[in-house]
Amino acid sequence: KAGVTQTPRYLIKTRGQQVTLSCSPISGHRSVSWYQQTPGQGLQFLFEYFSETQRNKGNFPGRFSGRQFSNSRSEMNVSTLELGDSALYLCASSSGQPGGNTIYFGEGSWLTVV
Amino acid sequence: ILNVEQSPQSLHVQEGDSTNFTCSFPSSNFYALHWYRWETAKSPEALFVMTLNGDEKKKGRISATLNTKEGYSYLYIKGSQPEDSATYLCARMDSSYKLIFGSGTRLLVRP
Numbered sequence: 001k002a003g004v005t006q007t008p009r010y011l012i013k014t015r016g017q018q019v020t021l022s023c024s025p026i027s028g029h030r031s032v033s034w035y036q037q038t039p040g041q042g043l044q045f046l047f048e049y050f051s052e053t054q055r056n057k058g059n060f061p062g063r064f065s066g067r068q069f070s071n072s073r074s075e076m077n078v079s080t081l082e083l084g085d086s087a088l089y090l091c092a093s094s095s096g097q098p099g100g101n102t103i104y105f106g107e108g109s110w111l112t113v114v
Numbered sequence: 115i116l117n118v119e120q121s122p123q124s125l126h127v128q129e130g131d132s133t134n135f136t137c138s139f140p141s142s143n144f145y146a147l148h149w150y151r152w153e154t155a156k157s158p159e160a161l162f163v164m165t166l167n168g169d170e171k172k173k174g175r176i177s178a179t180l181n182t183k184e185g186y187s188y189l190y191i192k193g194s195q196p197e198d199s200a201t202y203l204c205a206r207m208d209s210s211y212k213l214i215f216g217s218g219t220r221l222l223v224r225p
Contacts, residue, residue, distance in 0.1 A: 096211070
């Protein structure tokens with residue numbers, strides 16, 4: 001079955017603009033989570049959605065937001081982009097049940113802010 | 115331990131060598147420990163998910179153990195091959211459904 005799909009794969013934005021990234025989870029998965037990878041910080045948790053509800057949020061400013069649709073597809077939005085937002089954004093999907101379920105990652109969206 | 119810590123940060127071995135890495139994590143409110151293998155320009159590949167103290171899992175030449183009471187996990191690679199070269203990440207999950215990642219161990223296997 002198809003894996004986690006993220007679009008776009010690469011994008012360049014200007015400071016002050018906003019960006020929307022999309023994630024299609026594995027079929028049947030109801031949980032989608034987002035992570036940011038920067039060279040200095042490693043993988044940092046942004047937020048997690050389950051059945052259209054945000055269950056948890058990481059320590060990121062309010063400029064970072066997300067949502068999940070009824071088909072489990074998710075989008076994340078970053079407004080008023082800053083140079084420090086340049087990063088790899090990874091989406092992950094799982095069944096969302098507690099315990100030992102595998103969490104599968106997409107290939108990510110590379111964002112460059114200039 | 116307050117955060118997830120991995121050691122060593124990087125490792126260079128010869129083809130055929132066996133190697134192991136360590137992941138240390140807070141033992142309180144523990145749900146699961148995940149191991150990933152991440153090659154450049156690819157998505158992180160799930161290796162193992164472990165939940166119970168004493169868990170041991172194996173996938174080909176790679177195996178992992180878990181000690182939840184003292185908060186550590188070991189990943190072993192037997193007879194390393196050049197294709198094993200990658201960054202190996204561990205991540206702890208607690209009741210909040212988020213993964214807290216370590217900074218990874220970068221493995222380079224020389225032919």
